[in-house]
Amino acid sequence: MDPIRRTLLATGAAATAMAAAPRLLAQQSAQGETAMSFYENGAVRIHYEEAGSGFPLLLIPGGGLNAGIFNFTNGAPFNPFEEFKGEYRCIASDLRNAIAGQSSGPLEADRPWDAYTDDHLGLMDHLGIDKFMVMGFCIGGPFIWNLLKRAPDRIVAAVLAQPSGSRPEMRDLFYDNNMKGWGPELVKRRPEITMEMVDKFVTKMYRTNPDFVFTVTRDFVRNCQTPVLILPDDIPAHPYAIAMEAAMLAPNAEVSMFPWKEPKERIPLAVRQIRSFLRAHRPASA
Secondary structure, X not given: OOHHHHHHHHHHHHHHHHHHHHHHHHHHHHOOOOEEEEEEEOOEEEEEEEEOOOEEEEEEOOXXXXXXXXXXXXXXXXXXXXXXXXXXXXXXXXXXXXXXXXXXXXXXXXXXXXXXXXHHHHHHHHOOOOOXXXXXXXXXXXXXXXXXXXXXXXXXXXXXXXXXXXXXXXXXXXXXXXHHHHHHHHHHHOOOOOHHHHHHHHHHHHOOOOOOOOXXXXXXXXXXXXXXXXXXXOXXXXXXXXXXXXXXXXXXXXXXXXXXXXXXXXXXXXHHHHHHHHHHHOOOXX
């Protein structure tokens, strides 16, 4: 085969593959596979994935400031994509600046919690989604309360699994962990970020309002009308007492059995309760 013909054939094959890629991605999404993409807003770049179809369900992974989609298959009690993509349009993203994630952006030291909530709401806006349900693990608990504060008319129902909270006897737990782990690793990867910037960011996040669930007050929870299902945990970062206090305060709260993660045979029962809760509050038109 002469070089010119070989080049033309190769170019044509590449063009065909490029043209087919969007169709393949759409087919994968339609078949319930996970589709990966990015959302950009100025200096912020958020990696997100989607799977399934139906009423939108925002999934917030656990892992603290290292929260990312990868944690759904690495440490989470169950993979919510696999459990709920058959009924819902599941959407999740890597947290901005999670070390093992693909999302990045500036450290907004004056408003850390709201910066992350900007990313969650901005992603849903990018996808053209107004109303949605949300389920979050670990740090997803404070994020969900902040979403309910910022966009109460958009959140139909919320599930808080093993939510983070503040222990009176361990007020600096999250500050210390992030200054030792997340911060130094972030600085290694982002030379424009210093440990002084990290200190200001984490201080504002976990030391300025170090009580309860970090993002909202007890009065807010007491007056929150959104249905919530809380699945308590009881480790230092996920205090049982705070989870139960939130459940007792919220007028439309439900609680899972406890413990629900151990023995592992209980996890399917907890998933079944989440499924029933979501179905009960899914809009009839969905």
